[in-house]
Amino acid sequence: MMEQASPLMRNLRRSGVWFVASVLALAASSIGLSRFLETETPTVSLALDPLNVNALIGEITNDLNDASNAPDLDAMLARIESALRFDLADARLYSLIGEIKYRKGEKDRAYEFFDQARKLSKTEIHALQRSIGRSIETGDLSGAVGEIDILLRRWPNQFPAIVEGLPTILSNPDGYQAVLAAIRAAAPWRADLLVALGKTPAGLDFANRLLLDLTGSSAPPNPNEVSAVIKGYIGQKEYERAYRLFLFSLSDQERELGGYIFNSTFEPVRSGKPFDWQVHDQPGLEIAFSTSNDSVEGEGGATVRFLNTPVKHAALSQYIELPPGSYKISLLASARNLKLPKELFWSIWCVGADSETARFNIPEGTYNRQALGQEFSVGSAGCPMQLLRLETAAITESWRFRYVGTLVMHKLSIERLSS
Numbered sequence: 355m356m357e358q359a360s361p362l363m364r365n366l367r368r369s370g371v372w373f374v375a376s377v378l379a380l381a382a383s384s385i386g387l388s389r390f391l392e393t394e395t396p397t398v399s400l401a402l403d404p405l406n407v408n409a410l411i412g413e414i415t416n417d418l419n420d421a422s423n424a425p426d427l428d429a430m431l432a433r434i435e436s437a438l439r440f441d442l443a444d445a446r447l448y449s450l451i452g453e454i455k456y457r458k459g460e461k462d463r464a465y466e467f468f469d470q471a472r473k474l475s476k477t478e479i480h481a482l483q484r485s486i487g488r489s490i491e492t493g494d495l496s497g498a499v500g501e502i503d504i505l506l507r508r509w510p511n512q513f514p515a516i517v518e519g520l521p522t523i524l525s526n527p528d529g530y531q532a533v534l535a536a537i538r539a540a541a542p543w544r545a546d547l548l549v550a551l552g553k554t555p556a557g558l559d560f561a562n563r564l565l566l567d568l569t570g571s572s573a574p575p576n577p578n579e580v581s582a583v584i585k586g587y588i589g590q591k592e593y594e595r596a597y598r599l600f601l602f603s604l605s606d607q608e609r610e611l612g613g614y615i616f617n618s619t620f621e622p623v624r625s626g627k628p629f630d631w632q633v634h635d636q637p638g639l640e641i642a643f644s645t646s647n648d649s650v651e652g653e654g655g656a657t658v659r660f661l662n663t664p665v666k667h668a669a670l671s672q673y674i675e676l677p678p679g680s681y682k683i684s685l686l687a688s689a690r691n692l693k694l695p696k697e698l699f700w701s702i703w704c705v706g707a708d709s710e711t712a713r714f715n716i717p718e719g720t721y722n723r724q725a726l727g728q729e730f731s732v733g734s735a736g737c738p739m740q741l742l743r744l745e746t747a748a749i750t751e752s753w754r755f756r757y758v759g760t761l762v763m764h765k766l767s768i769e770r771l772s773s
Contacts, residue, residue: 445475495529552586692759704737
């Protein structure tokens with residue numbers, strides 16, 4: 355028979371088990387805390403767990419992106435290469451080695467590591483960004499667009515990183531056709547592309563051309579995309595081109611609503627594009643468009659319901675383009691129990707000069723199909739485009755000035771007066 359262990363030996367064994375368990379628990383706790391901190395404070399995370407590769411990558415990436423300090427590239431390289439021995443399949447490590455060698459001037463070697471990173475992960479972000487730059491530099495613009503598509507499908511927030519290369523790509527016939535093919539295929543970055551191009555005069559030319567080429571395709575531009583380019587022209591003060599693009603984008607149904615004021619009878623077909631009605635959501639009122647067939651008692655038009663609260667700022671607006679001359683703006687409206695403590699009025703503003711050209715007030719009370727209007731003129735200079743707005747005169751949202759009742763605007767139109 356085996357001898358029984360003495361009480362002393364049993365206690366020692368128990369103590370040893372407790373010690374090992376305590377060490378393992380502490381190690382597990384450190385590893386867990388390290389993973390928790392690896393994104394926000396990678397340096398602290400590494401102190402807790404020197405083998406945390408995510409923290410190592412985060413720390414070195416932060417150091418490389420820190421423009422205020424000159425990084426020790428050799429020390430960084432040694433740390434990454436050491437980590438690579440334990441994780442040969444992590445594409446991020448190859449990408450970081452490539453970035454370090456790129457910054458050391460070893461570009462050929464750098465691209466070998468970038469290529470290896472992309473073999474392991476087609477969407478490795480830093481390798482993709484460097485590959486896009488190389489493709490643009492070497493004139494492989496079709497390849498660059500393909501890489502951009504991969505990058506932005508996986509990392510949509512990286513669009514600003516590729517903006518700089520767009521003029522080079524689009525200025526080349528092969529690059530332009532590659533971009534056009536991608537957005538025809540519903541690339542998810544298509545809207546971002548048009549918005550970015552709308553911020554510069556040269557980009558607007560490309561954006562307008564892309565819209566024209568998309569118009570006859572199986573993936574025609576949607577109203578938001580057209581609006582982005584129109585707003586770009588307005589931002590660049592290219593008002594005539596903005597208005598021409600709006601007219602060009604109209605459907606056959608929308609063309610029937612044309613005039614100095616687009617959709618003067620407030621048909622419920624709003625596209626959201628500039629030069630169409632913009633409804634400004636705000637507390638205190640509700641706005642609905644309806645045809646005469648859909649409305650109660652044949653009162654088609656724009657119905658504005660005030661909810662017994664203060665109302666500030668514009669409720670409706672539309673860009674218009676009036677050549678120099680004399681005009682009359684007319685409104686046919688009905689009202690029920692309308693109370694307007696700080697006025698409600700239509701105004702016309704010159705966009706270039708930021709000055710008011712015309713204003714007429716809407717009366718309080720209850721009335722049926724009342725005709726309102728005012729004559730005004732547009733000068734020969736300083737007013738290339740106008741903004742038409744329905745707004746109140748309230749400056750502050752004081753509860754002493756509460757708007758109540760219902761206004762139905764059946765038709766708002768502008769006609770030119772003979773000289």
